[in-house]
Amino acid sequence: MTSSSLHRRLGLGDAVFIGLGSMIGAGVFAVWAPAADAAGTGLLIGLAIAAIVAFCNATSSAQLAAAYPTSGGTYAYGRAELGPWWGFIAGWGFVVGKIASCAAMALTFAAYAAPAGWERPVAIAAVIALTAVNWFGVTRTAGAARVIVVISLGALAAAVTAAFSTSAAPGWFSAETLMQGGGYGILQSAGLLFFAFAGYARIATMGEEVRDPRRVIPRAIVIAFLVALAVYAVVAVTVLSALGPAGVAASTEPVADAAARSGWAWIGVVVRVGAAAASLGALLALIAGVTRTTFAMSREGDLPRLLDRVHPRWGVPHRAELAAGLVAVTLVALVDMRGAIGFSSFGVLLYYFVANVAAFRQRRDARRYPAALQIVGATGCLVLAATLPWQSVVGGVIVVGAGVLYRVIRLRVARQD
Template sequence: MASPSLARRLGLGDAVFIGLGAMLGAGVFSAFAPAAQAAGVGLLLGLVLAGIVAYANATSSAQLAAVYPTSGGTYVYGRAELGPWWGFLAGWGFVVGKTASCAAMALTFAAYAAPDGWERPLAIAAVVSLGAVNWFGITRTAQLTRIIVTVVLLCLAVAVIAAGAGAAGASAALSVTAADLFVGGPYGILQSAGLLFFAFAGYARIATMGEEVRDPARVIPRAITLAFLIVVVVYAVVAVAILAALGPEATAASSDPVAAAAATAGWAWVDPVVRIGAAAAALGALLALIAGVGRTTLAMARERDLPAFLSAVHPRWRVPHRAEVLIVVAVTLLVAFTDLRSAIGFSSFGVLTYYLVANLAAHRQTGSARRYPRWLPLLGAAGCVVLALTLPWQSVIGGAAVLAIGLGYRFARLRRNRRR
């Protein structure tokens, strides 16, 4: 008997909040420190570049999702427009990279929420609990995401106000000259952009859930655009507040720049508020990641690029339950035995590869399918390549190795099938 399809239960607001939950993850609390190490105040230029590339990617994703309103995101788009190998490259990079990100988000949540010695047990409990939320349907996921995003935005607002008060009370205000912006050089600015791109990547989660959105041709493009614009504003405000309160050197040296910037106000009650916001942000990202990776795994299993048994959809809850159970198990093992909180660069490489395929696929579209200028996906593709290659070399080598392993797996599977 054929497995049932997923159910279209998400409206515009649901889709926007899922995108916000994915983008307002732990990246807003952690990505500014390595970006400041690379470029100093020039991280502001890096943020602009990351936003430009992300906008091009977002428009490509929106254009493709309107034509292919099914689960899987760029895995599906790449297969349809460029061929199976391109789709597999995107899907494999997304599934492996974002599974590692799930473990990183779970550990980040526990670092803020757990007492000493209890980080891994609490992280595992978070993975299992959010996996259970996803099991009981996409509407449960959307409802919890709304709550988490609201908490995160309120906590960030408190942090920004506190950082502003701290900066105003400082003996000398931070002044930025053109020379300061370029102190890290072009390479440092590009590297900061690649690291900050990690913070924008969540709008892909909206596209991967295309099979569960009502009126997807209209809703998905709008949801991607709205979520992206909201996050650009939030990140710009937070970046300026951190630099104004701490300066570039202290930002680079801080393990938690948002909390450090808020602490400059001297308000004792702010630190727990920021910790709550960071923990909630990590949970929101983890919730969206589990759902997004599950849908991409479902799509790959439908095409036999992953084991076919993972293509099952629960007859009552209408979720890819086997895929999500496998992801929860894999993430639990990673949390138990590794520490992937430093995997921002690795995740960025995989995501940039994913969006490279999306941009190339969008460029191939013609006629009524095209919603944006033809040069925009080319700009996005070029940006993805440049940002990927300017990431820390360890991230480039690790990401390339993971992609090579996946391509080798697919080649071996196809060769075995031909022999049969």
């Protein structure tokens, strides 16, 4: 029988890079087209709204992580502060939403790295390879995240420089383009762009693997969030000014297309390498986060207990990683990237709604941030979830309902035993 506790091996820098690896890759090469389609240049307002909601969520997560330095993130926090059902809803929303994110990132990687017609096989291979990396220990995950983040930021810097070396698209920023999506379109773009900021959850879910977690996790969450926000703001202005809102909405590779306007022959290769690296970094961190929440839920009996084992040599929840990898491979074979982004946002917004409510309920001696931030965060999560594309909302409600039904049946069976 193997142990069911994890090993504390990560420091502040490791935690920051794991969070950045998820956030930088989670949307910077993938999310601009659907956001521009919803709101045009108004996606800049959507980005600001998403950032405000995400900041509230980040502070709630940091406050909770300081009090509960364990695996599972908001699943564990919700159980402790609000009760088992709240924890389950958060954990289930996170697991299903982030496995959808795994599929989106694998497909983004393949869009930049695979020959035409080979996208899905290459995406499946990426999921298998990075599941194997995670299997061999969290320090390898952190080391790979550092390399990937440096490559991604270097490629983005080159792309931004190339795009700004040419004249801007005429009329890309005006009162008309800023409001062309209307209030609903701007809120929908904010919900889609929220997908980009959710990576700091990876840090909180790894609470059992961080040294001095009460100090390190809150600092790592805030640092990673602020760096990612700066990167996204610069890239948003870059792609809009280079391509215009209609051009961004129509592009499958907006960052690459914006850089290509420079005419620099080599820039396309650099952007593709950076996009592939960023997507792999996000996928690597996503797999780690999903498996830690799955591990925590299994340990409490909310998912099958056979998934709560820790590898005796590598110190990782290897059965949970194998299960998450298999589900992600299945989704890669079946879904498209835009649908995966919307569905992921729904699940993660539900997760952070619970985080904000749990942080609001904490005692005064555990409070690090004003309660108003948690109220704004919880309200924002509900509004953004409701204004996502209707397919994402309907799919999310169905899957969450299936999870609730599963837990009801499990509890009834347990009572009968």
